[in-house]
Amino acid sequence: MTPKDASDAHDGRWSDLDRPPLNAASLRRALVREGSLWSSLDVVPVTGSTNTDLAARAGTLDEGAVLVAEEQTAGRGRLDRQWTAPARSGLFFSVLLKPSEVPVHRWGWIPLLTGVAVATGLSRAAGADTALKWPNDLLVSVGGQERKAGGILAERTGEDGVVVGVGVNVTLHEDELPVPAAGSLTLAGAVSTDRDPLLRAVLRSLERWYGTWREADGDPAVSGLQEAYAAGCATLGRTVRAELPGGRSLTGEAVAVDGDGRLVLATAEGVQQPVGAGDIVHLRPAGAGEM
Known part of the structure; x- marks a missing residue:
């Protein structure tokens, strides 16, 4: 068994039947194919930060590499804030993008694009209403209150790459939340919290939005990204x-x-x-x- 397939097995660490491991082989079959943006997909049981790990290997990887962790011990958000969650309780992954044909001054749209893609994918696959808080937070409604259920961190790597990290709380319960203002898809009443289809939906949504934006040379208006972000942004009008x-x-x-x-x-x-x-x-x- 290779390290990247370690999470395929039902090993001794799988003690919570509500939180089965991701099926790396199945995810690769569904997402890594001819003509797809996604060139590779690895799942590791635990790491410090998927962004850090993927950035360290960016020079040897093709665009579209995906690294998923069942647990992060040093996950980072904006302003070096720490992101913590129990093992297999969420989606914690990073992707490598190389939008070389898009003018660099438009690369600032990548985290906003990712937010639109994540919110769209989760709304469809999880059946939970989601909204975006500028610039990079995913909000859900829990008991009529807005709570942060996810975040995005985009970092330049090398001359031509951007590593985008995504963290989404899926099955966290109230007593597991890192702060009272946090939330999860479960607490928001999601109809599905199976992480395999959720991850597939998010990555397919990201592939569509990234492709449309890239074809428009990164123009947020022509690609429809600016309009879509505004429509889903809970910050506007406040x-x-x-x-x-x-x-x-x-x-x-x-x-x-x-x-x-x-x-x-x-x-x-x-x-x-x-x-x-x-x-x-x-x-x-x-x-x-x-x-």
Whole structure:
């Protein structure tokens, strides 16, 4: 048995019947085929970070390499935040993209594109309503409250590559959540939490969106990406606080996502200010908390 097939076996670590291991061989048969974006797919039982591992091998891999982990011990989100979850409780994977024909100034759309693809794939396959929080969070509704169930981290690697990491909580229960504001597909009432079809659906959705965007030379309007992101973005139309680099903050109504993927805030002073980086807090009425 090769290391990449280790998770195919029902080994001694499989003690939770509600969390069976992913079937790597079946996933490869479904996704790695002639003409597909996906060139390889490996599943490992545990690793520190799939992004770190895939980036280290990017120079020797073709575009479309996929690395999936049943458990991450040092998963990273934006701003070096840690992402933790029990083994086999979610989808934790990274993909290698090499959009060499797309102008580099449009590569900033890749994490937003991934968000659209993940939300679309999960909505169809899991039957759970999902929304996007700019720039890279996946939201679900649990008991009428928005909760973060997933996140995306895109990192440049070498001259021509981008490694995109995705983490989605699938079967986490309340007592397993890392923070109270977290959620999962199970808690959101998903009709399916079988991770094999969920992963297939997400990767097929990502392949479609990436192909359409690439064929449009990365133009977010021509590809329909800008419109799709705006339609699924829970941040738009909300009063938000942008916590910016350097300790600054900006409050206003989120009115648009511009052609560069930046969030445009309309401030009380009547100025429309684009925000390209920073944490976004969805402000709520007094006493209702924040997100």
